[in-house]
Amino acid sequence: MSDLLKQAALAYHRCAPAGKICVTSTKPMLTQRDLALAYSPGVAAACEAIVADPREVSTLTARANLVAVVTNGTAVLGLGDIGPLASKPVMEGKGVLFQKFAGIDVFDIELDERDPDKLVDIIAAMEPTFGGINLEDIKAPECFIVERKLRERMKIPVFHDDQHGTSIIVGAAVLNALEVVGKRIEEARLATSGVGAAGVACLDMLVALGLKPENILAVDRDGVLYTGRPHLDPDKARYARPTTKRTLADIVEGADIFLGLSAGGILTPAMVATMADSPIIFALANPTPEILPEEAKKVRPDCILATGRSDYPNQVNNVLCFPYIFRGALDVGATGINEAMKLACVRAIAALARMEASDLGSAYGSEVLSFGADYLIPRPFDPRLLVMLAPAVAQAAMDSGIATRPITDMDAYREKLGQFIYRTSLLMKPVYECARSDRKRLVYAEGEEETVLRAVQTVIDEGLAFPILIGRPDVIETRIQRLGLRMRIGVDVELTNISNDPRFHEYWQHYHLLTERRGVTQAAAKNLLRSRPTLIAALMVERGEADAMICGIVGRFHKKLGYLRSVFGLDPGVPCTSAMTGVINDKGAWFFVDTHVQVDPSAEQIAEATLLASGRLKLFGVEPKVALLSHSNYGSHDNPSAAKMRQVWQILKRRAPDLEMDGEMQADTAWDEALRKRMFPNSTLDGRANLFVLPSLDAANIAYNMVRVMTDGVAIGPILMGLNKPAHILTPHATVRDVINMTAIACIEGLLRAPRQAHDAQ
Numbered sequence: 001m002s003d004l005l006k007q008a009a010l011a012y013h014r015c016a017p018a019g020k021i022c023v024t025s026t027k028p029m030l031t032q033r034d035l036a037l038a039y040s041p042g043v044a045a046a047c048e049a050i051v052a053d054p055r056e057v058s059t060l061t062a063r064a065n066l067v068a069v070v071t072n073g074t075a076v077l078g079l080g081d082i083g084p085l086a087s088k089p090v091m092e093g094k095g096v097l098f099q100k101f102a103g104i105d106v107f108d109i110e111l112d113e114r115d116p117d118k119l120v121d122i123i124a125a126m127e128p129t130f131g132g133i134n135l136e137d138i139k140a141p142e143c144f145i146v147e148r149k150l151r152e153r154m155k156i157p158v159f160h161d162d163q164h165g166t167s168i169i170v171g172a173a174v175l176n177a178l179e180v181v182g183k184r185i186e187e188a189r190l191a192t193s194g195v196g197a198a199g200v201a202c203l204d205m206l207v208a209l210g211l212k213p214e215n216i217l218a219v220d221r222d223g224v225l226y227t228g229r230p231h232l233d234p235d236k237a238r239y240a241r242p243t244t245k246r247t248l249a250d251i252v253e254g255a256d257i258f259l260g261l262s263a264g265g266i267l268t269p270a271m272v273a274t275m276a277d278s279p280i281i282f283a284l285a286n287p288t289p290e291i292l293p294e295e296a297k298k299v300r301p302d303c304i305l306a307t308g309r310s311d312y313p314n315q316v317n318n319v320l321c322f323p324y325i326f327r328g329a330l331d332v333g334a335t336g337i338n339e340a341m342k343l344a345c346v347r348a349i350a351a352l353a354r355m356e357a358s359d360l361g362s363a364y365g366s367e368v369l370s371f372g373a374d375y376l377i378p379r380p381f382d383p384r385l386l387v388m389l390a391p392a393v394a395q396a397a398m399d400s401g402i403a404t405r406p407i408t409d410m411d412a413y414r415e416k417l418g419q420f421i422y423r424t425s426l427l428m429k430p431v432y433e434c435a436r437s438d439r440k441r442l443v444y445a446e447g448e449e450e451t452v453l454r455a456v457q458t459v460i461d462e463g464l465a466f467p468i469l470i471g472r473p474d475v476i477e478t479r480i481q482r483l484g485l486r487m488r489i490g491v492d493v494e495l496t497n498i499s500n501d502p503r504f505h506e507y508w509q510h511y512h513l514l515t516e517r518r519g520v521t522q523a524a525a526k527n528l529l530r531s532r533p534t535l536i537a538a539l540m541v542e543r544g545e546a547d548a549m550i551c552g553i554v555g556r557f558h559k560k561l562g563y564l565r566s567v568f569g570l571d572p573g574v575p576c577t578s579a580m581t582g583v584i585n586d587k588g589a590w591f592f593v594d595t596h597v598q599v600d601p602s603a604e605q606i607a608e609a610t611l612l613a614s615g616r617l618k619l620f621g622v623e624p625k626v627a628l629l630s631h632s633n634y635g636s637h638d639n640p641s642a643a644k645m646r647q648v649w650q651i652l653k654r655r656a657p658d659l660e661m662d663g664e665m666q667a668d669t670a671w672d673e674a675l676r677k678r679m680f681p682n683s684t685l686d687g688r689a690n691l692f693v694l695p696s697l698d699a700a701n702i703a704y705n706m707v708r709v710m711t712d713g714v715a716i717g718p719i720l721m722g723l724n725k726p727a728h729i730l731t732p733h734a735t736v737r738d739v740i741n742m743t744a745i746a747c748i749e750g751l752l753r754a755p756r757q758a759h760d761a762q
Helices: 003-014 032-038 043-052 054-060 083-102 116-124 142-153 161-181 197-208 248-252 269-273 293-299 322-331 339-354 384-399 410-421 425-437 450-461 473-483 504-518 522-531 533-542 557-567 603-620 640-655 667-671 673-679 697-710 736-761
Strands: 066-071 105-110 132-135 158-160 190-193 216-220 257-260 280-283 304-307 440-444 465-471 494-497 548-551 578-585 588-593 626-629 661-665 691-693 714-721 727-729
Touching: 043 054, 066 083, 083 105, 083 322, 083 384, 116 142, 132 142, 132 161, 132 322, 142 158, 142 161, 142 197, 158 161, 158 322, 161 197, 161 257, 161 280, 161 304, 161 322, 161 339, 190 197, 190 248, 197 216, 197 257, 197 339, 216 248, 248 269, 269 293, 280 293, 293 304, 322 339, 322 384, 339 384, 384 410, 425 603, 425 736, 440 450, 440 533, 440 736, 450 465, 450 473, 450 736, 465 473, 465 533, 465 736, 473 494, 504 522, 504 533, 504 557, 522 533, 533 548, 533 557, 533 727, 548 736, 557 714, 557 727, 578 603, 578 697, 588 603, 588 697, 603 626, 603 640, 603 691, 603 714, 626 640, 626 667, 640 661, 661 667, 667 673, 697 714, 714 727, 714 736, 727 736
Parallel strands: 066 105, 066 132, 132 158, 190 216, 190 257, 257 280, 280 304, 440 465, 440 548, 465 494, 548 727, 588 691, 626 661, 626 691
Antiparallel strands: 578 588, 578 714
8 A cells, every 4th residue: 555545535535524324313303202203102013013923124224234244353344353343444344335336234343352252152142233244354164164154153144245245256257257268167277376265165156167176186374275285174174186287387287277365475487387278267365366467467468357457457345246146135135145146246247247347437437348258247236236246145045034124025125126236226116217208319419429329228127218319420439339238320329320311401591591691601511510419319300310419428518509509499489598407415306597697597498497497396296396596585685686587586476387397596495494484474485495506607607516526425417398399408528327317308208299289399
C-alpha cells in the first residue's frame, strides 16, 4: 500500500462519524404514539405473537434480514493474526458490502476467543438474534472445526466466506477459463500451492464440478502432499497422492491449471514455461500474487491469468458471492447453505460472465467487458449479480428441501430484487408494461454509441420497442461484436445508414421545405442532413417512419433542442418547450421543473410547464402534488421572483382548479406538512409535495442535481415537454438504465399520441 493510499484510507475511516456503519430506525420515531408502538407497551404484542408462533419473528423483527459477521481476528487477509480489536475495520467493511450489494443488514462481532469449542458456544448462543452467520478471518484448522460444529448445532445459514466464497468464485472462473481454452474439466490436471481453509474448499468445489481427484497435486509450506506424509490434518490428507514429486516445480510441470493461495513470488517463470498448452494460472496471494501476470505472459503468451488484485483482469473477489448467496438463503428461510446452493451460485456466476457486458460505465469508465481470457467472471459492480445469483441460490435451497419459507412466484421475486438494484423499477413498472402492450418504433440518433447499443439489447430483450439505429453499419456491427451483444441487424433492430441511406434525397428535401423560410438553403439542408443524425431521427418521426426518438448521448442539449424545433411544432396551445427531471431516492420520487430549457421563464410559461409536468406524472401512476417554490413563504417577500411565483399560482387556480397545488413557498414548507399547516392553515396542498416548480432554470437544475447527488438518487429524464411529437434529449452522462427508461417513456407518448394524430389526419 502506498503512503498516499494509506493516508487517504485513514482519513476515510476517521471522517465523522468514525468507522463505516451505523444503526438507523426503519420506522417513524417522532411522536409519543410512535414510541408507544415501538417500545412499551406496544412492543408486547409483537413478543406475544412470537411466543405463539416462532415463525412470526421473521415478519415482526429484522432477524430475517440480519447477518452476523463474526471473527476472532486470527487470519485477517493480508495482515495475519492481528486480533479481534484490529480486525474491526475489516468486519465493518464486510457489513457495508452486504448492505451495498444485497440490502442485508449486519452486526459485526469481534470475539476475543481462540478456543474453537468456546467460539462455537458463543456464536451458537446468538442464534435467536440473527438470520445467518458469516464467519470471517478465523485461521485454519480452527475454522473447519468452528464451521462444522456450528452447522450441526444451528438451524440458520452458517458460511465461512474465506473458504466457500473463494471456492465459488474460483469454481466459476475455472469453468469459464476451460471454456475459453477448449479443455474439459474431467481431463484437466491441477497443481495447487496452499492447502489452508480456502485452498481445501477450492479443491472440494472443483471436484464437485468434475475435476478428478487423482489429477490434483498439492503443496503446502512443508512440501508436496503425498500418501504417507506424517502429521497431515484430515482435510489435507484427503488430497495426499501416491507420487514421487516433492517440489512445486515438480507438480507444476505439465499441469493445465495452477491454483495459488499461498505466498507471493513462489511460482517462477521457469515453472510456468513447463506447464501444458494454454495454461490457466490463478495466482491469488495478496497483495503480491504467486507470479505477476506480466512475468507469466513473457514466457507463456498463451496463458490465462487471474489474481486477487483489482489492477489486473479477472480479480477473484468474494464480493461476487457472499451478498447474493446470503440474500437467496435468507429470503427462503434456509436452515443452512448446502452444496446444491453453492453449485447453483457457481453456475450462475459463470453464466453471467458469458452474457454481454452490462452498464458498468460509472464504476469502470469506458472499458469494454466481454467474455474471454481477460473477462472470466463478472465485475463486482455488475447490477445483474443480485437478480441472477440470489434466485438461483433460493431455488436450490427449495429444491434440496431446506427452505422454510419457499418462494411461490419466482418472477415476482426477481422483480423485487430488480427494484433494489434499479430504484426506478417500481416507478417505471406501469410504464414498461404499457410500452410492451403496443411496441412502438423508436429511433436512436446516436446508434453507434456503446451506451445506446447496450441499452437497445435490453430494450429488445424486454420487448419495449422496435429499435432503429442511425449510424455507419460497419461501426455498429463491429461494436456489437466487441460488446458481445446478441442483436441481429435487420432482424432485431433496423439500421438507417447515415452515409448513404436511399431515403437521403427525400430527407433533405423535406427538411428544406420545413426551413427554407428560415434561411436554410438546399445546400445547407444537404450538409446538415449528412452530419446531424438528430435531424434524420426527427425527420423519420415527422414522416411517420418511426413513432418516437431519443438523442443527446453526444452533444449539447440546447443544440439538439434547436434541431428538433426546426422539424417539430409545438402541442396546440403550448407556447414553448420545457423539461422535467425526476429523482428517485430512499425517500420516494420527486420531480423538478424546468431543469433544462427555459432560462428565465415568465409566469405563463411556468404555469404551462407545470400543467404539462402534472400530466406526465400520471404516466407513472403518481398523483401530482405541486409546490411552487420560492425564497418567499406566502407573501413574506415582494420582489419580482416571488411575485412571479404568486402569479403562477393565480394562473393555475384559474386554468386547473382541481390540481392539488400551492405556493409560493420555501422548499422546507413544501416538504414538511406540519410546518406548512402551522404557517398557513388554509394551504390547498395536503401531504408532502412531489412536483417542485422553480422560478428559473438555474434554480431548478441546481435543486435537482443537489437532491440527486446528496441523496444518492437515481435520475429519470430529462423529460422534454411541449413538442407535438415524442422526442427526448438525454445528456452525455446518461447511463444504460437512463436510456432504457426514456425509451419506455417515449414509447408511451407515441402510444398516447397515436389516436390523436390519427384523428387529426382525418
